[in-house]
Amino acid sequence: xxxxxxxxxxxxxxxxxxxxxxxxxxxxxxxxxxxxxxxxxxxxxxxxxxxxxxxxxx
Numbered sequence: 001x002x003x004x005x006x007x008x009x010x011x012x013x014x015x016x017x018x019x020x021x022x023x024x025x026x027x028x029x030x031x032x033x034x035x036x037x038x039x040x041x042x043x044x045x046x047x048x049x050x051x052x053x054x055x056x057x058x
Contacts, residue, residue, distance in 0.1 A: 006053050017042050
């Protein structure tokens with residue numbers, strides 16, 4: 001049961017972060033290179049979240 005809740009929570013957080021990052025690209029005034037730092041930070045946050053949730057077992 002704990003694996004399922006960890007997976008569900010991670011999936012919902014990833015969906016929120018990806019939705020937040022892609023919302024910025026919908027504007028015609030904002031170019032790809034303006035949003036590139038946001039994509040990099042979101043990728044790092046998602047990687048750290050998944051690593052901590054599934055791989056960091058001490």
